[in-house]
Amino acid sequence: MEATSMSASSRFSISRGICSSSAATAPAKRRLDVTPASGVIGRRGLSQRVLRFAVRAQRSEAKDSPGIPSPMSDSIANCIEVREWEMGKTIDEIAASQGITIRRRPPTGPPQHYVGPFEFRLQNEGNTPRNILEEIIWNKDVEVSQMKERRSLVMLKKALENAPPVRDFVGALRASYERTDMPALIAEVKKASPSRGVLREDFDPVQIASAYEEGGAACLSVLTDKKYFQGSFENLEAIRNAGIKCPLLCKEFIIDPWQLYCARSKGADAVLLIAAVLPDVDIKYLTKICKILGLVALVEVHNEREMDRVLGIDGIQLIGINNRNLETFEVDISNTKKLLGGARGEAIRERGIIVVGESGLFTPSDIAYVQEAGVKAVLVGESLVKQSDPSKGIAGLFGKDISK
Numbered sequence: 001m002e003a004t005s006m007s008a009s010s011r012f013s014i015s016r017g018i019c020s021s022s023a024a025t026a027p028a029k030r031r032l033d034v035t036p037a038s039g040v041i042g043r044r045g046l047s048q049r050v051l052r053f054a055v056r057a058q059r060s061e062a063k064d065s066p067g068i069p070s071p072m073s074d075s076i077a078n079c080i081e082v083r084e085w086e087m088g089k090t091i092d093e094i095a096a097s098q099g100i101t102i103r104r105r106p107p108t109g110p111p112q113h114y115v116g117p118f119e120f121r122l123q124n125e126g127n128t129p130r131n132i133l134e135e136i137i138w139n140k141d142v143e144v145s146q147m148k149e150r151r152s153l154v155m156l157k158k159a160l161e162n163a164p165p166v167r168d169f170v171g172a173l174r175a176s177y178e179r180t181d182m183p184a185l186i187a188e189v190k191k192a193s194p195s196r197g198v199l200r201e202d203f204d205p206v207q208i209a210s211a212y213e214e215g216g217a218a219c220l221s222v223l224t225d226k227k228y229f230q231g232s233f234e235n236l237e238a239i240r241n242a243g244i245k246c247p248l249l250c251k252e253f254i255i256d257p258w259q260l261y262c263a264r265s266k267g268a269d270a271v272l273l274i275a276a277v278l279p280d281v282d283i284k285y286l287t288k289i290c291k292i293l294g295l296v297a298l299v300e301v302h303n304e305r306e307m308d309r310v311l312g313i314d315g316i317q318l319i320g321i322n323n324r325n326l327e328t329f330e331v332d333i334s335n336t337k338k339l340l341g342g343a344r345g346e347a348i349r350e351r352g353i354i355v356v357g358e359s360g361l362f363t364p365s366d367i368a369y370v371q372e373a374g375v376k377a378v379l380v381g382e383s384l385v386k387q388s389d390p391s392k393g394i395a396g397l398f399g400k401d402i403s404k
């Protein structure tokens, strides 16, 4: 399928995958089986929004193409109602049952424009984020709603028609690994982070991206979050339009399929999905949409439980192991080794999944350590972006020139 267009029928088939067209008439128990666990329930859950999004998309499709019937709309809407009625559980409850501690933003707060350092805010169990990752996600929820108002799905679909073609992200990683016999580099264009503050004042994203390419990076990761990382979709678009050949990962906190369309329209070839935030059903749903758009998903895990959940999902090509605990900021590269030991490592090798070691990599011995543990790619930000010449920084990090 063309990566840049999404036909009504392909959208319908996704909808069928997540919510059987017969759900409204099937016996209740069976409906529970055919409809994924957190699929359409609770407050502000992605899956609930995914289906509403699908319904809206199909309605607008029908408006765009009068005469073409939209047979799934009613059954999806029924599914939403049936699931809400049957389960009576919130998305947070479903997520918690999978070990996810990050909650979705409650409808009552926090105030959208609150300010001040995280630790000084009034603590209130219900409407105050418990850690930085939760705060980022709650903020993203508000931000995505606002962006959707400014740029509708119909507008995004139009933009997709002019989006640059998708490049082979996984192919570029494999080729680099085979060429250098070292982990392929995904070099991150990252101005700032919540854990480290501003990493580079004279930040020119296109210049940094070209230096990375020159230094031998296989792919690039571009932070698009504004509030916490001082990134932007404009940076992603500028890098893509500057003729950089390395495939691009849109490094964003994805909680809604709208963001996938946005990333693709700006020229992304891959996106990040964070298992600490997304229940299984959302990962499955989002990866299906990625496939339709031609995007590859880098699914990020931090611990054994998340790794086991992701290994339970079919069709995953890329798994990132983040050595940074996103709740506490602690970095420990032995996390990579821990998660690749024993049966997990075997399953990964058998299935040909590429593992990306992420965060906290500064020296050739760090690279050797994660390679020994089994990674075929690394994602590196801070240690490269801080170098006056990031291209030379790559040779320093790998202990040799990997550009040839």
Ligand SMILES: O=C(O)c1ccccc1NCC(=O)[C@H](O)[C@H](O)COP(=O)(O)O
Pocket: 132, 133, 188, 190, 193, 194, 195, 196, 322, 324, 326, 329, 358, 359, 360, 361, 379, 380, 381, 382, 383
């Ligand atoms: O980097 C952070 O402080 C951070 C905080 C909260 C959520 C995510 C965060 N980082 C995203 C990343 O995973 C890193 O940017 C990436 O792995 C590169 O890490 P590094 O080489 O240590 O800059």
